[in-house]
Amino acid sequence: MPASAIERLTVRYGTHVAVDDVSLAIPERSIVGLVGESGSGKSTLAKALVGLVPHTGTVTGADRVQMVFQDPYASLDPRMTVGASVAEGLKLPRAARAAEVARLLTLVNLDPALAGSYPRQLSGGQRQRVALARALGARPSLLVADEITSALDVSVQGAVLNLIRSLRRELGLSVLFISHNLAVVRYVADVIAVMREGRLVEVGPAEQITSRPHAPYTRALLDAVPQVGRTATARR
Amino acid sequence: MRALRSPAPLTGLLLVAAVLTLALLGPALWGESAARIDDGAILQGHSPAHPLGTDDLGRDLLARILVATRLSLLLACLATVVGVAIGLPLGVLPAVLPPRGARAAAGTINALVAFPGLLLAMFTAVVSGLGARGAVLGMGIATAPVLARLTQTLAASVANADYVSAARVLGVSRLRIAVRHVLPNIAEPLLLNITLLFGGSLLGLAGLSFLGLGVQPPDYDWGRLLFDGLSRVYVDPEAALGPAVAIGLAAVGFNLLGEGLAKAASRRAVVPRGAATGEALREARSEGVLSVRGLSVAFPGGAVPVRDVHLDVAPGEIVGVVGESGSGKSLTALAIGGLVPYPGEVTGGINLCGQDLSALSPGELRRLRGTSLAMVFQDPMTTLNPALRVGGQLAEVSTTHQKMPRKEALARAVDRLRRVRIARPEERARQHPHTFSGGMRQRAIIAMGLMGTPKLIIADEPTTALDVTVQRDILLLLREAAKEAAVILISHDIAVVSQLCDRVVVMYAGRVVEELTVAELRRARHPYTRALIAATPDLTTDRDKPLATIPGQPPSPFDDPDGCAFAPRCAAATSACRTTRPLLEDGIACLHPQSSD
Ligand SMILES: Nc1ncnc2c1ncn2[C@@H]1O[C@H](COP(=O)(O)OP(=O)(O)OP(=O)(O)O)[C@@H](O)[C@H]1O
Ligand code: SF4
Ligand SMILES: [Mg+2]
Numbered sequence: 001m002p003a004s005a006i007e008r009l010t011v012r013y014g015t016h017v018a019v020d021d022v023s024l025a026i027p028e029r030s031i032v033g034l035v036g037e038s039g040s041g042k043s044t045l046a047k048a049l050v051g052l053v054p055h056t057g058t059v060t061g062a063d064r065v066q067m068v069f070q071d072p073y074a075s076l077d078p079r080m081t082v083g084a085s086v087a088e089g090l091k092l093p094r095a096a097r098a099a100e101v102a103r104l105l106t107l108v109n110l111d112p113a114l115a116g117s118y119p120r121q122l123s124g125g126q127r128q129r130v131a132l133a134r135a136l137g138a139r140p141s142l143l144v145a146d147e148i149t150s151a152l153d154v155s156v157q158g159a160v161l162n163l164i165r166s167l168r169r170e171l172g173l174s175v176l177f178i179s180h181n182l183a184v185v186r187y188v189a190d191v192i193a194v195m196r197e198g199r200l201v202e203v204g205p206a207e208q209i210t211s212r213p214h215a216p217y218t219r220a221l222l223d224a225v226p227q228v229g230r231t232a233t234a235r236r
Numbered sequence: 237m238r239a240l241r242s243p244a245p246l247t248g249l250l251l252v253a254a255v256l257t258l259a260l261l262g263p264a265l266w267g268e269s270a271a272r273i274d275d276g277a278i279l280q281g282h283s284p285a286h287p288l289g290t291d292d293l294g295r296d297l298l299a300r301i302l303v304a305t306r307l308s309l310l311l312a313c314l315a316t317v318v319g320v321a322i323g324l325p326l327g328v329l330p331a332v333l334p335p336r337g338a339r340a341a342a343g344t345i346n347a348l349v350a351f352p353g354l355l356l357a358m359f360t361a362v363v364s365g366l367g368a369r370g371a372v373l374g375m376g377i378a379t380a381p382v383l384a385r386l387t388q389t390l391a392a393s394v395a396n397a398d399y400v401s402a403a404r405v406l407g408v409s410r411l412r413i414a415v416r417h418v419l420p421n422i423a424e425p426l427l428l429n430i431t432l433l434f435g436g437s438l439l440g441l442a443g444l445s446f447l448g449l450g451v452q453p454p455d456y457d458w459g460r461l462l463f464d465g466l467s468r469v470y471v472d473p474e475a476a477l478g479p480a481v482a483i484g485l486a487a488v489g490f491n492l493l494g495e496g497l498a499k500a501a502s503r504r505a506v507v508p509r510g511a512a513t514g515e516a517l518r519e520a521r522s523e524g525v526l527s528v529r530g531l532s533v534a535f536p537g538g539a540v541p542v543r544d545v546h547l548d549v550a551p552g553e554i555v556g557v558v559g560e561s562g563s564g565k566s567l568t569a570l571a572i573g574g575l576v577p578y579p580g581e582v583t584g585g586i587n588l589c590g591q592d593l594s595a596l597s598p599g600e601l602r603r604l605r606g607t608s609l610a611m612v613f614q615d616p617m618t619t620l621n622p623a624l625r626v627g628g629q630l631a632e633v634s635t636t637h638q639k640m641p642r643k644e645a646l647a648r649a650v651d652r653l654r655r656v657r658i659a660r661p662e663e664r665a666r667q668h669p670h671t672f673s674g675g676m677r678q679r680a681i682i683a684m685g686l687m688g689t690p691k692l693i694i695a696d697e698p699t700t701a702l703d704v705t706v707q708r709d710i711l712l713l714l715r716e717a718a719k720e721a722a723v724i725l726i727s728h729d730i731a732v733v734s735q736l737c738d739r740v741v742v743m744y745a746g747r748v749v750e751e752l753t754v755a756e757l758r759r760a761r762h763p764y765t766r767a768l769i770a771a772t773p774d775l776t777t778d779r780d781k782p783l784a785t786i787p788g789q790p791p792s793p794f795d796d797p798d799g800c801a802f803a804p805r806c807a808a809a810t811s812a813c814r815t816t817r818p819l820l821e822d823g824i825a826c827l828h829p830q831s832s833d
Binding site for chain 1: 397398399401402403404405406407408416417420421560561562673674675708728729730731732734735757758767768769771772773774775777779782783784785786789
């Protein structure tokens with residue numbers, strides 16, 4: 001049984017249809033990857049899921065959705081301590097908060113002592129983990145991760161991707177993992193959905209999508225993936 | 237507060253300080269002579285005893301102007317307080333209320349802003365009774381809409397920040413969001429603008445008093461004195477001139493100060509290079525497009541984020557610079573472009589297009605960099621001015637640096653937009669940046685770089701915010717440009733760099749640790765380069781194993797360990813690595829180069 005199901009979701013900005021009749025199931029304890037070019041509607045879909053933009057269509061089974069954003073430098077209030085940011089979403093009596101903040105920080109492999117520091121004192125990877133801890137504090141049944149590693153160094157990206165996979169294992173979390181980097185999505189996701197101009201063009205198991213894609217557009221995306229030591233397009 | 241050292245804000249500061257001192261001391265020092273009635277000296281012009289003459293009771297006008305400083309400032313202060321008390325909450329409303337209420341609040345602000353301020357002030361002043369109270373209320377109500385609009389705009393920019401969205405997703409209430417997230421983050425620009433408003437209130441109040449709507453006798457402020465003086469302006473102009481000058485100076489002072497502070501808050505300083513060391517200079521070669529020797533960037537307090545960097549770029553070559561965040565990539569680029577932010581200090585030799593930069597005058601430097609160097613930055617929104625049309629901004633490059641007539645420059649701008657494959661370039665040139673998508677903005681900036689005939693394009697993370705397809709477009713564009721100009725491509729993604737470049741320079745903790753061709757990447761010898769490559773997932777990465785990571789963190793720019801900076805994170809480190817610093821020799825700085833089998 002799917003944990004969450006998106007059915008016929010549509011988002012309009014004025015006359016422009018940003019997300020067009022999208023249906024997608026996110027099974028329990030699984031990571032669904034969402035890829036597509038810029039402006040294809042990935043982030044709009046994510047925002048609709050967490051109620052940041054109005055939409056038509058239904059989303060079932062996702063009563064507690066949380067989101068982590070792309071830019072770790074913009075997603076934490078610069079004037080609030082890490083602890084205060086993480087505590088913001090906790091529906092707990094004041095006395096129990098500190099302990100819960102410490103637990104959450106430990107969960108994302110951060111030193112609980114960091115609770116007193118400000119975002120500017122942390123690296124990008126640390127900030128992104130704080131944002132994850134903040135989202136996890138609301139005990140989500142579905143986590144929407146919108147380009148959460150795009151602004152990170154590869155050395156840190158690996159740690160965040162490993163963390164996402166272990167959280168899925170340990171907490172039974174379902175994740176909608178949005179990224180333009182197909183190599184990254186292939187690594188974390190069980191299922192990949194490919195989006196173009198507001199519509200889903202292909203959905204399937206990660207291995208299949210990245211090795212035997214059906215849609216020509218998916219093939220084009222795969223060809224554009226940069227790889228070390230491979231010069232993708234015709235060189236001089 | 238470096239901005240205060242430039243003349244305009246400094247003048248403002250001095251004027252404001254003088255006016256404040258007067259307000260404090262004026263009544264005590266001259267109160268008596270300002271009130272002394274002298275039947276023998278009624279309505280006199282200037283004389284040694286009364287430099288600005290006397291009024292209809294023979295009181296000294298200069299003394300009265302000096303004494304009136306306190307009341308004038310006090311009233312302006314009160315009016316500003318009223319304006320803030322009304323305008324601030326009104327301006328925050330659109331960010332706080334649910335959508336329908338927000339629209340209503342925004343509509344109210346729009347309507348109020350459209351209403352002429354002075355009329356509003358006069359109306360309020362008349363309705364609430366002649367005198368200081370009416371004038372203050374009137375002036376406050378007249379400034380409120382301006383402040384509300386300002387708050388609204390500032391709040392809107394913060395309200396779209398990710399951290400506000402995150403709080404909303406967490407279910408934090410709107411009011412709490414306004415108080416905890418929005419207001420603290422707009423406080424700084426608001427305060428600066430309130431300084432400006434204060435100057436405005438001062439003028440406005442004088443205006444009201446001057447119309448007879450303000451302070452009534454026996455009280456007097458500058459406006460009142462001006463009102464009294466004007467009736468005899470043809471006889472004794474100094475009687476009206478005195479208060480006018482006082483009002484003008486004070487208002488100008490607050491404006492200059494406010495503007496100076498606002499500029500200081502937004503400024504990205506351009507600093508002349510520090511003296512280059514002689515030896516490094518001689519080594520810098522003059523044949524390539526760029527030759528950098530022993531380049532270091534230091535900040536006061538001991539941070540040295542760039543240490544002894546050497547870099548050569550041949551004509552038409554594409555060189556990639558990779559490294560973790562904080563490794564000094566951007567600062568290296570900024571140093572070459574002469575854009576290291578104050579108070580950074582740059583040392584070392586830089587030779588650009590055969591010219592030794594240290595030998596050029598500031599003017600020659602600007603010209604050389606303006607015409608032969610193009611820089612494309614990470615964040616396209618900060619490079620393009622949101623208030624100006626794209627075409628005009630591009631054209632400006634040619635009108636300032638190449639002295640091209642504006643019409644010709646505009647035509648060239650359209651041509652360059654076309655060259656970076658922006659559809660309907662004529663139409664696009666007339667639009668503002670926010671109507672462009674991220675990828676288009678990025679291309680517009682490359683087009684801006686192509687307005688001159690650059691010999692070198694430095695692109696700092698031009699693709700991080702973009703998806704693979706747009707990313708590839710941009711990279712192909714850069715490569716096309718490289719047929720004429722050399723390119724330095726800065727990125728933290730070694731895969732992106734290897735897709736485009738001929739040669740890759742790997743930086744760690746401010747130093748170059750390895751230099752190799754793209755073909756050699758798979759056989760990289762430096763442990764750091766190898767770790768970077770291993771940590772980059774590709775389409776063949778084993779999904780059943782955890783991803784390789786590089787444990788630990790890079791050292792801070794304050795630390796300069798004796799040995800290899802990578803040693804604490806390096807799997808191949810030996811005790812020698814901790815004591816002996818490896819030098820860059822034969823393209824690698826490592827005591828134990830790895831081999832690939
Ligand atoms: N204005 C400044 N004052 C003090 N330190 C600075 C300043 N600008 C940069 N630094 C420091 O210099 C170091 C190198 O910064 P730089 O911006 O060159 O890194 P980078 O390699 O471009 O990183 P990224 O990949 O994150 O863009 C960092 O530790 C940074 O904190
Ligand atoms: S010098 Fe030593 S510590 Fe540094 S990279 Fe080489 S092996 Fe590692
Ligand atoms: Mg940088």
